[in-house]
Amino acid sequence: MELKNIIINILKNEVVPAMGCTEPVAVAFACAKSKQVLEDESIRKVQVFVSPNIYKNGLGVGIPNTEEVGLSISAALGISIGNANKGLELLEDVDENILLKAHKILKDIPFKLDIKDTDKKIYIEVNIEGKYNNVNLIIEDRHNNIKYIEKNNEIILNKGSNDENKDNTEISFLINKTIQDIVKTIEKIGTEDLLFLLDGMNMNKKMADKGLEKKFGIGVGYRTKKLIDKNILSNDLLNNSMMITAAGADARMSGVDLPVMSSNGSGNNGLTAILPIVAFNQKYHQTNDKLVKALAISHVINCYIKSYIGRLSALCGCAVAAGTGASAAITWLMGGSYEQIDGAIKNMIANISGMICDGAKSSCALKVSTSASVAVQSALLAINGDITFDRNGIIEASAEKTIKNLGILSSDGMHNMDNSILAIMENMI
Numbered sequence: 001m002e003l004k005n006i007i008i009n010i011l012k013n014e015v016v017p018a019m020g021c022t023e024p025v026a027v028a029f030a031c032a033k034s035k036q037v038l039e040d041e042s043i044r045k046v047q048v049f050v051s052p053n054i055y056k057n058g059l060g061v062g063i064p065n066t067e068e069v070g071l072s073i074s075a076a077l078g079i080s081i082g083n084a085n086k087g088l089e090l091l092e093d094v095d096e097n098i099l100l101k102a103h104k105i106l107k108d109i110p111f112k113l114d115i116k117d118t119d120k121k122i123y124i125e126v127n128i129e130g131k132y133n134n135v136n137l138i139i140e141d142r143h144n145n146i147k148y149i150e151k152n153n154e155i156i157l158n159k160g161s162n163d164e165n166k167d168n169t170e171i172s173f174l175i176n177k178t179i180q181d182i183v184k185t186i187e188k189i190g191t192e193d194l195l196f197l198l199d200g201m202n203m204n205k206k207m208a209d210k211g212l213e214k215k216f217g218i219g220v221g222y223r224t225k226k227l228i229d230k231n232i233l234s235n236d237l238l239n240n241s242m243m244i245t246a247a248g249a250d251a252r253m254s255g256v257d258l259p260v261m262s263s264n265g266s267g268n269n270g271l272t273a274i275l276p277i278v279a280f281n282q283k284y285h286q287t288n289d290k291l292v293k294a295l296a297i298s299h300v301i302n303c304y305i306k307s308y309i310g311r312l313s314a315l316c317g318c319a320v321a322a323g324t325g326a327s328a329a330i331t332w333l334m335g336g337s338y339e340q341i342d343g344a345i346k347n348m349i350a351n352i353s354g355m356i357c358d359g360a361k362s363s364c365a366l367k368v369s370t371s372a373s374v375a376v377q378s379a380l381l382a383i384n385g386d387i388t389f390d391r392n393g394i395i396e397a398s399a400e401k402t403i404k405n406l407g408i409l410s411s412d413g414m415h416n417m418d419n420s421i422l423a424i425m426e427n428m429i
Contacts, residue, residue, distance in 0.1 A: 004188070007185060007186060008189070017088065019091045021062075021267060021360045022265060023053075023058040026054070026139060028077050031078030031126050031128075034135045042130050046111045046129075047125075048071070048075045048127075049115070051121060053418060059425060062255025063255050065092070081098060088262075121310050122139070125138045136149070175307050182297075183338060194293065200261025201261075201291065210258060211249070211250040217250045217365055222247060241276040242369045249364050250362070253361060263299050264321070266317055268322075272322035273302050305321040319355040322371070342399040343388070346395050352374055355367060356414075357421075358425070359425060
């Protein structure tokens with residue numbers, strides 16, 4: 001295997017558009033595909049089971065083209081659409097008629113949504129019974145990875161381990177390389193092989209622009225812009241990074257009907273991996289060659305870290321993974337050495353490694369604004385040689401060992417965190 005090809009494959013597989021928060025849209029996608037396979041207009045029963053992480057991330061986030069939140073309405077919308085051909089962008093087809101159909105499903109048909117007892121971070125199971133047919137469908141490991149379909153007790157899709165093993169082999173190959181190896185390889189990739197990453201940059205900038213035009217959610221980005229305009233906050237790189245990234249999350253978490261480019265299965269990760277680089281480019285204009293390579297560094301390091309902490313985690317992936325990727329990329333754009341790029345990663349993890357994920361919601365804008373601003377701070381410190389000392393808490397001599405420690409913190413140290421978060425959230429319902 002060649003590292004260059006592995007990196008390009010990972011980028012093409014992991015940097016994909018999504019319409020709405022990834023967890024609700026994945027549930028909608030699963031239900032739409034189930035209805036498509038069912039080929040039966042008369043639905044008599046719907047059951048949806050999701051992993052604790054999917055449930056946590058879907059409770060309080062806005063659904064595009066509606067004024068509603070949650071997984072139940074997402075599931076009903078997917079059934080109403082009944083066509084999964086648009087993948088994770090299918091919610092762009094939601095209109096008043098589809099919304100009315102979704103409410104009718106929830107009102108008139110026995111419908112159940114519950115948590116599945118599974119160790120899988122990403123797991124969605126849909127059972128639909130019609131008058132003539134019934135379908136069982138399972139998504140695992142990735143938000144759009146349909147692994148199993150059964151219709152009328154006949155298995156019509158049962159993905160073996162080959163695809164998953166291929167993905168795992170590529171990721172294992174990647175994480176056995178150093179950050180320096182990865183960055184050096186990206187530097188040698190031709191610009192034309194990475195130009196598709198600019199689509200994601202433009203897509204996420206449009207979402208951020210929406211969040212700056214008017215107040216969505218709690219208005220973190222919008223208010224930051226007002227404070228900059230009034231000269232209460234300075235119009236510098238750090239504040240602009242914070243403003244733009246927060247605005248994107250404000251709009252997206254409120255259900256604005258625009259797609260975003262996700263990164264490693266998360267739209268907010270995509271915003272955080274990309275928008276600090278947009279802020280840097282607005283202040284210090286870069287060539288397309290520089291931009292696409294910086295975006296590649298950000299996305300790949302996000303993927304590298306999430307291979308240790310998990311696609312969904314008790315830790316906020318936007319902060320500790322995507323924000324760290326953005327910081328490494330900004331350090332590279334500023335001409336930082338490989339040692340300084342490592343230093344930016346260590347600075348990030350020393351700062352915000354304990355930020356928890358308590359579900360997708362409007363206040364995620366606060367977390368991504370923090371991670372975006374710390375990304376700039378960590379890069380500026382590292383570029384000036386100010387790097388967290390070795391053996392400080394979980395920080396070790398190398399970025400790679402530090403990331404491994406972060407993985408131990410996420411998997412072992414925070415093993416019961418998701419259950420505690422879910423218990424708190426369910427008590428609020």
